[in-house]
Amino acid sequence: MFSYILKRVVSTALVCILLIIFLSLLIHIVPGDPAKTILGPRATPELIEKIHTEMGLDKTPFQQITGFFLNALHGDLGTDVFTGRPITEMIMDVFPHSLILTTASLLLAVLLGIPLGIFSATHPNTIGDRILAFLSISFITIPSYVVALIFLLIFSAHLRIFPVIGLGSSGNVGDYIMHLIIPALVLSLSWVGYLARLVRTSLLEVLNETYITAERSMGIKNRTLLFRLALKNALIPTVAVLGVGLGKMLAGTVFVEIIFSRPGMGTLIMKAIQNRNYPVVQGVSLIIALWFVFANLLADIINTRLDPRIQIGKTER
Amino acid sequence: MRKKKNSEIGVLSQLVKTPSGLIGTIIIALLLITAIFAPILSPYDFSTQNISERLSGPTSEHHLGTDHLGRDLLSRIIYGTRIALKVAIPAVIISLFIGVLLGLIAGYFGGIIDYIIIIILDTIQSLPSIVLALVMLTLLGPSLTNLIVVMGLTLFPGYSRVVRAQVMSARQELYVDAEKALGAKPLRIIAGHILPNVVPAVIILSTMDLPAVITIEAGLSFLGMGVRPPSPSWGVILNDGFSHFRQSPWPIITAGAALAITTFGFTLFGESLRDILDPKMSGMDS
Amino acid sequence: SKEKESAAQKDGPKILKVRINADIKNLDPARRYSRWDDVISATIFDGLVSYKANSYDIENVLAEKFEISEDGHEIYFKLREGVQFQKGAGEVTAEDVKFSYERFRDEKTASAYSDDWANLDHVEVISKYEGKIILTEPFAPLMRTTLPLNSGVIVPKNYIEKVGLDGFTTDVIGCGPYYIDEWQPDQKVVVKKNPDYYGKAPYWDEIQFIVISDNQSAEIALQAGEVDFAEISTNTVDTFKDNPDFGITSNSDLDYRWIGLNVENPKLQDVNVRKAIRAAANVPDMITAAYNGMVEQETAIVAPGLLGYWADAPKYTQDLDKAKEYMAAAGIDSLDLEIAVADTSEYRVWAEVLQQNLKEIGINLEINSMESGTFWEIGDGDKGKDVELFAMAFQMQPDPSWATMWFTSDQVGIWNWMRWANPEFDELHKQGLSETDDQKRQVIYEKMQKLMDDDAVAIWVTNGKTYFAYNAKKCSPAMTPNNSLQFRFFSAAK
Amino acid sequence: MKTNEHSSNVLQVSELDLCYRTRSMMLPALSGINFSINRGEIVGVVGESGCGKSSLSYAVNGLLPKNGQITNGSISFKGEEVISPDNSSISSLWGNEISMIFQDPMTSLNPVFSIEEQIMTAIQAQVSFNGDSNSEKREKMLKMLERVGIPDAEKHIKKYPHQFSGGMRQRIMIAIALLAQPSLLIADEPTSALDVTLEAQINDLILKLTKEMGTSVLYITHDLGVVAQICDRVMVMYAGQIVENGSVQKIFAEPKHPYTRALLEVHPGRAAGSRRLHTIKGRVPGLNALPEGCRFASRCDYSTEECEKISPAESGDVNNFVRCHNPLSGAVPEAETSNKEQNILENNKEDELIIDAEGVKVQFPINVSLTDRLNGKKPEVLRAVDGIDIKLSQGEVLALVGESGSGKTTAGRCLLRLNDPAEGSINLKGNDITNLKERALRPLRAKVQMIFQDSISSLSPRRKISTLLLEPFKIHGVKVDNPKAKVKSLLEKVGLSNEHAGKYPHQLSGGQARRVSIARALALEPDILIADEPTAGLDVSVAAGILNLLKDLKEELGLTYIIITHDLNIINYTADRVAVMYLGQFVEMAPAYKLFENPLHPYTEALLSAVSIPDPSLRGTTQRIILEGEIPDPANPPNGCPFNPRCRYSQEICKKEKPQFKAVSDDSEHLTACHFPVIKNS
Ligand SMILES: Nc1ncnc2c1ncn2[C@@H]1O[C@H](COP(=O)(O)OP(=O)(O)OP(=O)(O)O)[C@@H](O)[C@H]1O
């Protein structure tokens, strides 16, 4: 366990270093100047120079990279030149919102997708199964931004059942949840389809295993067999996939956050890219990468709980 | 050569036997036809503007209505098919090429080379592809070619991983030992015995990647980072439509539907293909 | 439920919810970046003078007395006594005035607005409440744009010296009608009524500025009652106009937006080519397509209603025959050109319409739409020589010098992307800055605009027009003619 | 007698037909099955692969695959009909009255639950424990586990299946199956995935427990030797029919059906020292092409015209019949033997050693966790091969035998440098290849070939057989003038027809695949051939064919062989010399006939006694030595003599001192590593 984690830490560190090198190099080749992008004609040469110095753009890439890491080790990702806010703080402000959104949508997906998958697996090739299969693929394939656009109009402009813009008033949990429902639903849709299919396939596979036949021959009733003995096996691949889903949360949230005007990691990095706000891009990317690694680690650990055969540390990285 | 053709026909005929394979194949065939015969099929030039007729709903002249510049939406959607495929196919080919090569190298040689490649893949994959594509497009500037290159570069780790895993497991296989025992050189083993085992997985992955690329391309165009106007990318139509939704929902509805149907078709096709090719190439029987 | 709402408002605090398009970056008046920094800091800070509600007329605010010397070199002021900064940061004194203005010229402040105080020599403190602003030269824009706006507000010297520059970015302290209560980055900024305000208390107890970057979302939020006041896109004006629950207010912007032609580019060196392009361009179509026809066509760089507006400027509409004549005069019948645009829907539409227009006179226009960061660099230095056409918009303050300053020859390679260098224009610009007589200035600026027109360096598109929609049952807005929102003057529904 | 029979009758199957639905047609997997099982009776079912043995067990226990369908007949359990459309009446018997043991213990336990959870779930479901409290149930579970030979059950039940060895898992399965003391146990080849020694242990256990509980057993196997040892009655199946049914004594003494007789004849246990093994020509017909008349007719030496036209009926009682037009009589004749001793002497030309390996060791690194390493633990190795000498002269056949995991395969691979030796030297045909670079080794590879344990997976799956057969020539740059003819001749050499040339490996049967890999190995006419388990997993008849082939090839080409096997039965027939391996070391080496006559090492002695011989009269007569326990973990071998923990002669010294590998008598050909060799007093 310990050596496993150490290994993970080392490769995570390597990934982060490579990522930051990549981003730092990018900064030096990418056209576009942060000062001009934000200020337009107001950007005087002195001001541009000052902003460059503050962003550390005058240093060599090597100095930038080492400096960045030395600070990052102390949890300091630099400051946003334009607002003077620590980037760590900026990220910590929005990160929970993205996290809640992703978790909520994954939770929704689990609550809907797994039962649907079980239904399909226990009724293979029936009409219900076929309809579910069709729906699942549709859910998986329709791009999230198309769904988001359509939900935005249906729910907010026409039905007005749910508020959809922003996070709701702060401190009001009920309002926050109301604002969360539609975005989470949009994000979860493809996961519902995905999980339903995944659970169906793996459950069907498990139900064909000899040990299930053996257990049936021991007189164990179908219900126990399905929900206690087979499902645990079938959930192993699901957990791994959910881990990846959690890790890749940003991919989905970018669009949803933009369309529903929610602050979050997606909107933060999107704006930072547009404004050429390099320190913010770097900081956010680093956190995203770390989060990705963390989520996968989490899934691995959960899987070792589910599957005693997997010995953490013996598995390939 | 003739044998090979036979086997391809075999796969195809198996594909159209299942309902989902049939639907997928039909959709893809229609897409290809639409893309190839776009000039014949589209009633108008996709870029001709008619400001006075802007944002009209479906009429007898414009079957799907017009956009904010009064251009015929049907024609734009039809030409959009070309763009979707023009980006998706080369991008998938690029990522396939890089991915397979790196995967083979990593899987066969293992050790430190493998570790380095894996770290590179991890790095690329630790950022979501949309973000990575955004960052890289910022560097290169949005254009069709850059879009293709960027998509290729963001997606190749998927192939590398699959190929690497396959090669690693193939390397454990007895037949590799058997070849070695016969005195075969590494190149012969990789090219002659390991690669053919990787091909089905790669084919499946690439048919699954096509809709992903189309989705990301349209997404990037929606964010304003995609192809140049007046190219009628579906994402561009969505983006323009989003600004004028109150006046006419048709741009969003049509482009959204085109995207959804396309990705749906490719996914069905890919999955049916996987069912046939995996795990054993039973379709290869003569 | 509407009744309930208003009933609740009678009891509780009166809260106004306003959509802002982007989050604030820095509320320090000297280091503000964006329009929303301006709008919000305007509720927190007071200056010596300010615009009256809904007008460009100036009234005294912090100043009890305010006098400009004959030669325009000195401005005397006397402050009201006993005005307190918020949050116990002390009384407003002449020292604060000196500090507030002089810091604009201080390199450490690195103010993007240092030009607002271009001719400031120093501020002389006469007594605790009295002082003099000493200028090196008379400076016409001072009274129009510097003093009544954010560059003229007073900040607490002692407090800033205590917390340092980094402590005065979003957690600012002024002496205006509102103080900053809370900032949730990317979500909202909340200001609350300053209980110790010396002037007339504003109507709203609390104003929440809610960040919604996307117009569509903002419109939905407005309809859903999630905000009370929001900028809306020209495309949806009709929807709100037809709805009695909402009020619409609009004002033409001062910004100027144009398609520039680079005179140094070999393809565009011939003035006939440029004129041909100008004649072929169908600006009304652009306006229909990009703004749903809800804005006016711009004829010259200075907006209507401003000093220096050129009323007789020619208004170009598409004239293909003329365009072909110019082409013939230039001796070409076909040409490949490229237009660079930042990738927003607005500019793309212009470019697409122009593309179609130019096709008719044999010019093939390629649209090079780029991401804004990249776009802002293309005119830099010698690189700028390769630019052909470009779409651009500059912001403007209510003084004509703000428009002309970017097109002098020393701006070539910086902001003068047309690379148009005209010594006469340069000279006139200098004169316009130091001339204090409005009539004389009018003549100067009209002449400058004519020079630009003669050389056909730009196709003016529009000054823009901003539309705001608001909950007509709840509030009634106030703003200067150039759309500077005056939240301190917002009132209850009329 | 009749009434008695009825009351003691546990299972009664009559006129049972079973079909599998496939896309193209209904496959009749079982037709006209009649038999019954009496209380406490152990009934064996034998037959080649694909004859429907498993299908029979599915039909009886109601665990038919989805496409399986009983189309006719009845099954009654203790007088009650159990065939019902939804399986409900039979499923209520599962676990309580009928229970199962499956072939592969590796896949028959749920991998994600601990043993305790699995057994408890089963107990909760079984009615016979309804009255018990949880602690009573647990108590019973522990007792049962102790009974099947899991010591310290309390400690082990917390473990997960993968933490047990195959033998242990099969014991656990038996414990679960017998928990509720069912009336009928169905065991489908419960030992075919296990070693000989484990097979003996498990069969003994089944025999002992079921006799104690009075449980009847339907025991499916393909090994007549096992039947002879434990069954009361045997049913011989062929192509979905029971062709002969009768008591073990009778059938082994006087098989009536030609198929039964053929099965007995090909059994390698009978073939010791024979010149040539019997085989049965042809293959079991596919279910989609069953012949009209007797299904065995095409392979039968005695078939007549009648046989080909008319399907024979059962003649005799329910449990004592034969399905044949011309039943045979009399015993199976003894196999002819040849003089082994002479063979050896002819071949033994000491002067020129073609294989000369000395002190070879092969080690695999073991992952030591970083924490352990930080705590000062050194990285360890698993000594798969721990110092063996192999010296072979031209034309000699050496057999390597030993339990699974003893290092046989690794030893073979090492000679080919597929695994690199950690120590020792390897000399092939006078070339020292111990440290030779792969590039330099390549030319030599043409002359030294290996047939791998798992033939199908040793053939590249996406290449046609013809391509695979021509590949050796391509690799070594040998020009082939007429590739087609070459392929044909190679296939013919191993007894295959040219029709296989266009197939892919997965389209071949196990025996065919093995032949193809032999053909491939022989393509370049090597001098040395290492055959790893050449008959494992094959039907006896097919295995016999392969062994005959190897023998023919040796005589034709003068090959030098190393045959790796754990099946002692085949050694006697093929090998000149035998080396017995245990934990990576040789414990005994001798000419084959001497080893069989006089095993010196207790391990060899036990291995030999575990060999199944298809002769029920031997039951109880020879004293069977059943080896206790299992082979220790090679990463952590015992001190002293590696065999000492399982040895029945073990003394103090064995635990401390490792015995030398040397000749104990004056016979320099017979070496052993034992402090107390078993020297017969003859
Ligand atoms: N589910 C099925 N669908 C179709 N055919 C089947 C199915 N299961 C078995 N068969 C066929 O039925 C025949 C009998 O198979 P069965 O498994 O009963 O044989 P067996 O005697 O147990 O063989 P083995 O010794 O290999 O286990 C074979 O020809 C097999 O191919």
Ligand SMILES: Nc1ncnc2c1ncn2[C@@H]1O[C@H](COP(=O)(O)OP(=O)(O)OP(=O)(O)O)[C@@H](O)[C@H]1O
């Ligand atoms: N590549 C390897 N890495 C690690 N350990 C191995 C490897 N190959 C074999 N071993 C171990 O070496 C020991 C001997 O294995 P080997 O396969 O040589 O035994 P065997 O006698 O051929 O057994 P079987 O009869 O099961 O084929 C076993 O404990 C096995 O687990």
Ligand SMILES: [Mg+2]
């Ligand atoms: Mg079977």
Ligand SMILES: [Mg+2]
């Ligand atoms: Mg082996």
